[in-house]
Amino acid sequence: MSLRVAVAAPFIQHGTDSLEEGEFVVALSLDRDWFSPDQAKRLIDVATRDGLLEREGDDLVATFDPAAVTVPEEFVPDEDILQERSAFEQVLDALVAEGMEKHEAVGAINGLQDELGVTIEAAAVVYARREGVEVEELVPIAKAGLSEE
Incomplete structure (x- = not known):
């Protein structure tokens, strides 16, 4: 968990x-x-x-x-x-800790990634923020992912 x-x-x-x-x-x-x-x-x-x-x-x-x-x-x-985890895994853990079902979060993040055309990390941070989950420490990673696509 x-x-x-x-x-x-x-x-x-x-x-x-x-x-x-x-x-x-x-x-x-x-x-x-x-x-x-x-x-x-x-x-x-x-x-x-x-x-x-x-x-x-x-x-x-x-x-x-x-x-x-x-x-x-x-x-x-x-x-x-x-073990070291990716930014996506960190966001997913934060969402699950807030009571969200893991499979629902993954599906929503994947959909947002397709919709926005960004990295999975960027989509995860955007989704978490929309859901009111604090992931401020991961925002720089998400911003870096915006320029990669």
């Missing part, structure tokens, strides 16, 4: 949008038993690169509102979220 959901969980657990890196790792590895400590650190790297987290000294700060994310009780993240 969503990287955004996995990243939000420790912040929701602690009722904050800023945590020390160690607290974040403990929340994911010991409290929730989702990842090993090394995997939790890898998640920090992926989430930072994807723009979901920022480092401020020893603290990790969520760049989105974790309280706006719902962590389903049965949620367990797949290890594949620890």
